[in-house]
Amino acid sequence: MKPTPVLETLNLTKVFPGVVALDDVSLTLYPGEVLGLVGENGAGKSTLMKLIGGVFPPTRGRIRYRGEEVQFRTPKDALDAGISIVYQELNLIPHLSVAENIFINRLPRRRGFVDWGRLYRDAARILEASGMGEIDPRAVVSGLPIGVKQSVEIAKALSYDARVLLLDEPTSSLTGPEIENLFGVIRRLQEQGIGIVYVSHHLDEIFEITDRVHVLRDGRTVVEMPTAETTEEAIVARMVGRDLQDIYYKGDHRPGEVALEARGLSEAVLDGVDFYVRRSEVVGIYGLLGSGRTELLKAIVGARPLRAGEVRLRGRPVRFRHPQEAARAGVIYSSEDRKGENLFFGQPIWKNETYLALQIGRFVRMGFAQVAEERRAAEAYSRKLGVKAPSIDVDVYHLSGGNQQKVCLAKALINDPEVVLLDEPTRGIDVGAKLEIYKLIAELADQGKAVVFVSSELPEVIGCADRVYTMAGGRITAELTGKAITEENVLRYCLQTASPGEAAP
Numbered sequence: 001m002k003p004t005p006v007l008e009t010l011n012l013t014k015v016f017p018g019v020v021a022l023d024d025v026s027l028t029l030y031p032g033e034v035l036g037l038v039g040e041n042g043a044g045k046s047t048l049m050k051l052i053g054g055v056f057p058p059t060r061g062r063i064r065y066r067g068e069e070v071q072f073r074t075p076k077d078a079l080d081a082g083i084s085i086v087y088q089e090l091n092l093i094p095h096l097s098v099a100e101n102i103f104i105n106r107l108p109r110r111r112g113f114v115d116w117g118r119l120y121r122d123a124a125r126i127l128e129a130s131g132m133g134e135i136d137p138r139a140v141v142s143g144l145p146i147g148v149k150q151s152v153e154i155a156k157a158l159s160y161d162a163r164v165l166l167l168d169e170p171t172s173s174l175t176g177p178e179i180e181n182l183f184g185v186i187r188r189l190q191e192q193g194i195g196i197v198y199v200s201h202h203l204d205e206i207f208e209i210t211d212r213v214h215v216l217r218d219g220r221t222v223v224e225m226p227t228a229e230t231t232e233e234a235i236v237a238r239m240v241g242r243d244l245q246d247i248y249y250k251g252d253h254r255p256g257e258v259a260l261e262a263r264g265l266s267e268a269v270l271d272g273v274d275f276y277v278r279r280s281e282v283v284g285i286y287g288l289l290g291s292g293r294t295e296l297l298k299a300i301v302g303a304r305p306l307r308a309g310e311v312r313l314r315g316r317p318v319r320f321r322h323p324q325e326a327a328r329a330g331v332i333y334s335s336e337d338r339k340g341e342n343l344f345f346g347q348p349i350w351k352n353e354t355y356l357a358l359q360i361g362r363f364v365r366m367g368f369a370q371v372a373e374e375r376r377a378a379e380a381y382s383r384k385l386g387v388k389a390p391s392i393d394v395d396v397y398h399l400s401g402g403n404q405q406k407v408c409l410a411k412a413l414i415n416d417p418e419v420v421l422l423d424e425p426t427r428g429i430d431v432g433a434k435l436e437i438y439k440l441i442a443e444l445a446d447q448g449k450a451v452v453f454v455s456s457e458l459p460e461v462i463g464c465a466d467r468v469y470t471m472a473g474g475r476i477t478a479e480l481t482g483k484a485i486t487e488e489n490v491l492r493y494c495l496q497t498a499s500p501g502e503a504a505p
Contacts, residue, residue: 004067006031006195007052007083007164012061014047021047023219024061029164029195034186036206036227037199039216040239040432045199048216049166052197053085054078066163084157088169090149092156094142099123101141102156126155131188147178151185158189165189166197171205172401172428183209201430203232215239239431248463249442255281255466259450260331260419262300264309269295271474272309277419277450282441284465285454287494292474293454294336297421301326301333313419328360330418334408336427336454342408343396350378350392353410362415381410386436402433409440420444422453426460438464458487470494 007029014022054072123137256279302320335341470493478493
């Protein structure tokens with residue numbers, strides 16, 4: 001016999017002016033359970049979380065908490081009842097201690113003064129009970145790693161005696177070890193009977209940490225079922241409303257002459273790499289971490305110094321000293337690290353999209369930037385790539401991961417390059433945004449451009465590339481074409497070492 005649900009939403013609907021954000025959604029969460037909540041951007045995940053958390057009321061429908069119907073008028077009502085949300089953007093005060101952040105606005109007092117001893121004891125108790133006992137409650141938050149800050153945010157939520165915890169993309173800024181630590185905390189909370197809603201677009205995490213999964217599409221429930229009874233492919237198909245084989249775009253490309261060629265490239269990681277890409281062709285590069293795939297793209301554009309070998313563009317030897325030189329010549333590199341290397345947070349969309357173009361002399365006349373031309377170009381490319389924002393003046397920091405990635409691509413394509421080198425173009429974005437980028441990659445090849453992309457996701461390499469190079473140990477281990485591009489072949493060759501230039505049979 002199943003226990004009484006700790007949380008239920010019954011036919012929840014939320015209508016904003018002109019938009020049905022959530023339509024008849026019924027969700028069930030049991031004590032000690034982790035329920036995955038997945039869907040594309042705009043599917044209704046955030047709206048559902050905010051309805052449960054009292055941010056705004058539903059237009060129709062009911063919420064039942066611990067067996068009783070509730071109506072939260074404010075987030076404080078939900079907090080006081082025991083429902084806490086940990087948002088993707090952490091809400092901590094950097095110059096205060098861990099303990100002060102946990103009990104912010106609720107500091108214990110004695111004779112009118114803060115009772116520091118009790119504050120630190122209470123914080124230590126909550127941290128210990130949640131499996132975070134190694135965190136010093138006296139430590140100043142600004143000096144903590146992001147993973148520890150995430151744990152402090154969870155401890156703050158639990159300090160309200162939470163029985164339901166809603167986690168919104170909790171691993172978006174975490175490293176691998178930090179994610180494992182977070183999962184340890186979640187399992188500890190499960191043992192205490194706390195129900196957890198886990199929102200993520202990382203399906204590998206959904207399958208590792210959740211018991212059941214709830215899929216939303218266009219504001220409606222598609223399915224709610226045990227995670228063990230489904231697959232990543234089935235979930236993706238339900239999220240986007242089509243079968244997996246229809247997700248990837250591989251155009252009927254007819255490659256032209258060789259646009260870019262590498263011969264015997266060697267540097268600190270690379271060891272005699274040969275490869276080429278033709279006009280109207282999409283080439284995928286796949287390898288395990290440390291195989292040299294990113295280093296190859298960076299070496300081509302001059303971001304890493306070559307020890308030996310040469311790069312040829314349109315058949316002529318070139319040696320780029322900096323990515324800007326490569327960009328001037330028509331070879332554009334888009335980094336895997338969009339936050340660290342590709343975008344300028346604190347700056348609007350249009351300035352991010354035109355930054356590289358300005359550096360190589362576009363939109364400049366007589367030494368002055370032509371702002372009106374910049375804005376027109378940014379407006380056009382934002383519209384073309386489907387950047388979802390009220391205007392191009394919005395700070396890129398406030399965009400979703402998928403829209404940030406589209407800005408990165410606009411920054412590259414606004415220069416009308418001949419060769420496009422994309423490093424992990426779909427990392428950290430939702431399925432819907434990935435779909436748009438797959439389509440864009442195919443369209444670039446249709447326009448006659450030579451496209452090379454590196455990816456850690458094997459299905460998208462197989463699904464999008466006309467040819468595939470596998471890498472291991474800084475070398476090309478195989479070149480695969482046509483029917484030879486299979487998961488088995490790609491994995492086999494990226495796990496072996498081959499002589500430079502060796503191709504698969």
